[in-house]
Amino acid sequence: MNIAILLYDKFTALDAIGPYEVLSRLPGARVAFVAAEPGPVRTDNGMLTLLAERSLEDTREPDMVLVPGGPGEVAARAGGVALDWLREADRTSTWTTSVCTGSLILAAAGLLDGRRATTHWLAFDELRRLGAEPVDERVVFDGKLVTGAGVSAGIDMALTLVARIAGDVVAQAIQLGIEYDPQPPFDAGSPHKAPVEIVELLRSRSRFQEQEGETLAAPR
Amino acid sequence: MNIAILLYDKFTALDAIGPYEVLSRLPGARVAFVAAEPGPVRTDNGMLTLLAERSLEDTREPDMVLVPGGPGEVAARAGGVALDWLREADRTSTWTTSVCTGSLILAAAGLLDGRRATTHWLAFDELRRLGAEPVDERVVFDGKLVTGAGVSAGIDMALTLVARIAGDVVAQAIQLGIEYDPQPPFDAGSPHKAPVEIVELLRSRSRFQEQEGETLAAPR
Numbered sequence: 001m002n003i004a005i006l007l008y009d010k011f012t013a014l015d016a017i018g019p020y021e022v023l024s025r026l027p028g029a030r031v032a033f034v035a036a037e038p039g040p041v042r043t044d045n046g047m048l049t050l051l052a053e054r055s056l057e058d059t060r061e062p063d064m065v066l067v068p069g070g071p072g073e074v075a076a077r078a079g080g081v082a083l084d085w086l087r088e089a090d091r092t093s094t095w096t097t098s099v100c101t102g103s104l105i106l107a108a109a110g111l112l113d114g115r116r117a118t119t120h121w122l123a124f125d126e127l128r129r130l131g132a133e134p135v136d137e138r139v140v141f142d143g144k145l146v147t148g149a150g151v152s153a154g155i156d157m158a159l160t161l162v163a164r165i166a167g168d169v170v171a172q173a174i175q176l177g178i179e180y181d182p183q184p185p186f187d188a189g190s191p192h193k194a195p196v197e198i199v200e201l202l203r204s205r206s207r208f209q210e211q212e213g214e215t216l217a218a219p220r
Numbered sequence: 221m222n223i224a225i226l227l228y229d230k231f232t233a234l235d236a237i238g239p240y241e242v243l244s245r246l247p248g249a250r251v252a253f254v255a256a257e258p259g260p261v262r263t264d265n266g267m268l269t270l271l272a273e274r275s276l277e278d279t280r281e282p283d284m285v286l287v288p289g290g291p292g293e294v295a296a297r298a299g300g301v302a303l304d305w306l307r308e309a310d311r312t313s314t315w316t317t318s319v320c321t322g323s324l325i326l327a328a329a330g331l332l333d334g335r336r337a338t339t340h341w342l343a344f345d346e347l348r349r350l351g352a353e354p355v356d357e358r359v360v361f362d363g364k365l366v367t368g369a370g371v372s373a374g375i376d377m378a379l380t381l382v383a384r385i386a387g388d389v390v391a392q393a394i395q396l397g398i399e400y401d402p403q404p405p406f407d408a409g410s411p412h413k414a415p416v417e418i419v420e421l422l423r424s425r426s427r428f429q430e431q432e433g434e435t436l437a438a439p440r
Contacts, residue, residue: 012241013237013240013241014237014238014240014241014398017233017234017237017238017268018234018237018238020233020234020267020268021232021233021234021371021372024265024267024268030267031265031267031268032267033267033268040271045244045251047240047244047250047251047252047253048237048240048244048251048253048270048271049270049271049273050268050269050270050271051260051268051269051270051271053269100399120399121399138401138403139403149399149401150397150398150399151241151397151398151399151400152241152375152398152399152400152401152402153399153401155372155402155404156402156403156404156405159404159405159406160405163405163406168406169418171405171406171408172406172408172414172415172418173418173421173422175404175406175408175409175414176408176409176410176411176414176418176419176422177370177371177422178234178370178371178372178409179320179340179341179369179370179371179372179373179409179410180371180372180402180404180409181358181369181372181373181409181410181413182372182375182376182400182402182404182409183358183359183376184375184376184379184395184400184402185376185379185380185383185391186379186383186388186391186392186395188391188392188395188396189395189396189398189399189400189401189402190396190399190401191396193401194392194395194396195392198389198392198393198396199396201393202393202396202397
């Protein structure tokens with residue numbers, strides 16, 4: 001299975017690396033990081049650079065496409081080669097997937113019209129505006145279109161995909177291999193669980209509320 | 221706070237990127253990926269390349285050091301500039317940390333002698349052999365030495381560190397920002413929870429049992 005993870009300037013690293021860590025362990029899988037041009041791509045905060053191995057032009061008919069989110073999604077969905085490539089790749093893919101605000105890019109490419117999908121909790125309104133039907137769940141399947149919620153949800157999405165593709169035993173073996181037995185020190189990872197004042201803090205600083213600089217609140 | 225994440229050939233990406241995603245959001249933090257030489261560093265499976273921004277020589281007195289694990293730890297702890305650098309960095313660091321088998325590198329540098337520490341569940345015996353006192357917990361503090369269990373545990377470790385450094389509100393805001401509300405599709409992330417046959421499968425294929433090629437079972 002050929003899996004292409006789309007990189008673009010100012011993507012959020014964990015959106016891509018969480019699923020990569022799971023999917024790369026799927027027997028027979030080959031994960032490639034791809035971008036408009038091969039070469040260095042910087043993450044949202046400028047503190048990390050990944051290398052895109054191949055250009056989009058050289059990445060034809062991947063079995064799975066994965067689109068991470070991040071503040072760079074705004075530029076990515078404004079147009080350019082990525083949207084055309086996504087439409088083309090989706091024609092032949094077995095799975096077309098995203099994490100966090102990556103679903104806004106899929107939506108901008110016209111791939112989520114009327115489809116059930118999720119995104120970062122701060123971006124539901126934007127996802128609806130782009131034609132999808134937002135669903136407040138961590139991993140959402142609508143046929144071959146699979147979307148994960150914010151940032152860390154890509155790990156859960158990838159394990160769910162592995163179970164569908166290769167069965168529960170393989171998914172459990174990978175989960176145990178990466179010792180994914182989460183024990184967050186707080187139960188604050190969802191707006192339904194976090195203290196109200198923290199939810200409001202992030203909401204007030206979100207780029208989906210105001211077009212200001214990036215902060216803690218940014219979904220990235 | 222200057223945070224240096226050590227890269228080396230065949231490290232495991234999520235060990236490094238999980239904590240990076242959390243720690244980079246700590247107000248005032250600056251995360252740098254460092255290696256013996258600056259430039260491209262490939263992950264354990266060869267499917268991803270990260271750029272090390274700085275050489276170890278140019279990375280002096282970081283406030284926090286983080287050592288990821290991965291099959292490359294064997295070469296990393298066999299000697300070379302990384303061990304000397306770790307010993308030097310630990311003299312002035314506020315926090316010296318590792319994820320997964322990164323603790324074997326800290327131990328090889330002599331930094332875990334008689335200290336309570338954790339590692340990937342398959343590597344406890346090796347950690348003991350290297351002089352540490354293995355503790356079967358997800359995140360282990362022994363003074364300023366902080367170690368996380370396998371691969372994905374680095375996210376929990378980093379959130380716990382952020383709470384210690386900047387308080388619970390900041391840690392919860394970061395957790396909500398990355399929507400870390402884990403919902404793995406199976407409860408198989410620990411050898412105490414996974415089906416026995418899957419635990420045995422991974423154990424039988426572990427590089428800590430036999431010196432063979434990497435598989436699902438590798439802690440990476």
